[in-house]
Amino acid sequence: MSGESSGLIIGISIGVMIGVLLAILAFLCVWYHRIGASSSGAASIPIRENGVDSCTILSDSTLGSESPTKSGRNGMSFWLDGFKKSNGVSMSGILVYPYKDLQKATGNFTTLIGEGAFGPVYKAQMSTGETLAVKVLAMDSKQGEKEFQTEVMLLGRLHHRNLVNLVGYCAEKGQHMLIYVYMSKGSLAFHLYNESYEPLDWDVRVHIALDVARGLEYLHDGAVPPVIHRDIKSSNILLDHSMRARVSDFGLSREEMVDKHAAIRGTFGYLDPEYISTRTFTKKSDVYSFGVLLFELIAGRNPQQGLMEYIELAAMNTEGKLGWEELVDACLDGNFDVQELNEVAALAYKCIGRSPRKRPSMRDIVQVLSRVVKSRHNKKHHKKSLSATTDEVSIDMTPVSEHRREESTESSDTYQV
Numbered sequence: 465m466s467g468e469s470s471g472l473i474i475g476i477s478i479g480v481m482i483g484v485l486l487a488i489l490a491f492l493c494v495w496y497h498r499i500g501a502s503s504s505g506a507a508s509i510p511i512r513e514n515g516v517d518s519c520t521i522l523s524d525s526t527l528g529s530e531s532p533t534k535s536g537r538n539g540m541s542f543w544l545d546g547f548k549k550s551n552g553v554s555m556s557g558i559l560v561y562p563y564k565d566l567q568k569a570t571g572n573f574t575t576l577i578g579e580g581a582f583g584p585v586y587k588a589q590m591s592t593g594e595t596l597a598v599k600v601l602a603m604d605s606k607q608g609e610k611e612f613q614t615e616v617m618l619l620g621r622l623h624h625r626n627l628v629n630l631v632g633y634c635a636e637k638g639q640h641m642l643i644y645v646y647m648s649k650g651s652l653a654f655h656l657y658n659e660s661y662e663p664l665d666w667d668v669r670v671h672i673a674l675d676v677a678r679g680l681e682y683l684h685d686g687a688v689p690p691v692i693h694r695d696i697k698s699s700n701i702l703l704d705h706s707m708r709a710r711v712s713d714f715g716l717s718r719e720e721m722v723d724k725h726a727a728i729r730g731t732f733g734y735l736d737p738e739y740i741s742t743r744t745f746t747k748k749s750d751v752y753s754f755g756v757l758l759f760e761l762i763a764g765r766n767p768q769q770g771l772m773e774y775i776e777l778a779a780m781n782t783e784g785k786l787g788w789e790e791l792v793d794a795c796l797d798g799n800f801d802v803q804e805l806n807e808v809a810a811l812a813y814k815c816i817g818r819s820p821r822k823r824p825s826m827r828d829i830v831q832v833l834s835r836v837v838k839s840r841h842n843k844k845h846h847k848k849s850l851s852a853t854t855d856e857v858s859i860d861m862t863p864v865s866e867h868r869r870e871e872s873t874e875s876s877d878t879y880q881v
């Protein structure tokens with residue numbers, strides 16, 4: 465009997481021990497998954513919820529074998545990263561790319577696309593098949609370091625289809641890199657001024673203007689707090705494979721409240737004269753630069769090479785409304801819609817108005833340009849349906865006329881269209 469009870473006690477003890485062990489295991493599993501999820505889930509953290517066209521979730525296509533989840537960094541480091549993220553240190557949703565993956569994807573940094581104020585930009589062909597642009601910050605410049613932090617912080621929470629979105633960053637081996645969506649058709653400036661490119665047709669130019677306006681509208685009215693770009697120019701507008709435009713280079717972007725009275729920054733030719741005199745950069749200063757960009761699209765002329773004088777001359781004959789034809793890019797060979805041209809030019813002229821108060825907002829601009837594009841579609845649709853009706857009529861008439869001809873030749877003139 466005593467043997468039986470001691471057996472029972474031993475059995476119960478073993479059972480309890482197994483139970484406790486299982487509970488500990490279960491706890492560890494849950495903990496591991498939580499940490500793992502927050503570490504690897506950067507790509508699916510909602511970025512923004514507001515903004516007209518804002519996309520709230522980073523595309524899953526940004527995840528690949530190069531993403532931190534599957535990269536060569538050791539597990540503990542991921543746990544710590546995940547822990548940091550879940551504790552709000554890096555909740556931006558921006559991926560951290562290992563240096564060695566970027567090194568491989570850029571052929572040891574030999575695939576140079578161009579060089580800007582930050583430093584060189586390389587094309588990166590990731591092993592997932594994804595193509596990215598890697599901006600390597602010049603580490604000797606203090607400004608670059610500051611702008612790196614600003615960009616990561618800023619772009620981590622801004623996401624829109626008309627912005628060159630930040631996909632990730634790398635801060636390893638004493639280097640700072642920003643990783644962007646790759647824009648395969650390069651900058652608008654290349655297309656306007658490089659003779660090896662086909663001239664942009666009128667319809668594409670208006671669409672580019674609308675894309676840029678939407679990107680800026682998001683920065684001004686969708687982002688909280690609002691963001692002023694501060695360096696809108698044709699080399700900062702990048703084009704994707706289908707010639708859709710996105711606003712790039714937030715190096716000079718600042719949250720409105722943080723940086724209202726900085727030293728003069730921006731690019732000559734695009735700078736709001738009001739900003740130069742007051743040293744206060746507002747949303748309306750971006751509107752001014754956008755107006756210059758609109759005229760650049762119309763005239764195919766560089767603002768640094770006399771565009772403004774050219775505009776003022778044209779404006780004398782137009783009173784700001786009709787008659788902007790003389791300004792149009794000769795490359796268009798007369799292939800543009802005069803009404804659209806006058807609407808877009810009149811809008812551009814308002815944007816560069818001396819008084820910032822009288823300039824339209826980016827929201828107003830989006831409305832005007834959307835209307836231009838919409839009425840073009842309506843016109844095309846109308847033309848199509850007209851020609852379809854004509855086709856239908858001629859199809860219908862053929863047998864009828866033949867039939868009638870058979871019946872009587874007297875009434876044949878009734879069928880003239």
Ligand SMILES: Nc1ncnc2c1ncn2[C@@H]1O[C@H](COP(=O)(O)OP(=O)(O)OP(=O)(O)O)[C@@H](O)[C@H]1O
Nearest residue numbers: 577578579580581585597644645646647651699713
């Ligand atoms: N995401 C991208 N996709 C494709 N090309 C890019 C991308 N980002 C930058 N580039 C190209 O790399 C070059 C340098 O760009 P970057 O934005 O660093 O400077 P920038 O705009 O030319 O000059 P600045 O910095 O003075 O404004 C440009 O030719 C630009 O077209």
